[in-house]
Amino acid sequence: LGSGANILIADEGFKGLVIRPKLTYITYATPLENAQEVAVTAGAGVTIEDLITYCLNNQLGGLEEFSGIP
Numbered sequence: 001l002g003s004g005a006n007i008l009i010a011d012e013g014f015k016g017l018v019i020r021p022k023l024t025y026i027t028y029a030t031p032l033e034n035a036q037e038v039a040v041t042a043g044a045g046v047t048i049e050d051l052i053t054y055c056l057n058n059q060l061g062g063l064e065e066f067s068g069i070p
Contacts, residue, residue, distance in 0.1 A: 021045040026054045 023043025030038050038060055042051050052063045 024050070026051060028055075028058065028060060 021044035023045045025043045026040065026046055028038050028040045040051070040055065040060065048063075048066055048069055052067050055061070055063050
């Protein structure tokens with residue numbers, strides 16, 4: 001659902017459960033077998049913009065092309 005910006009619900013409501021994750025941690029680790037690759041882990045509540053900023057601040061390139069995607 002992201003932040004819910006693209007969600008429409010009928011006036012009658014919704015029979016179900018909506019969960020908005022608040023897990024906002026981001027970590028990274030370099031695998032021992034290949035120092036050229038990095039594994040980045042992000043919680044379900046992290047926005048793509050926050051993930052890109054974190055990666056850039058930690059010299060981890062590759063996600064820049066996803067900037068601006070909601």
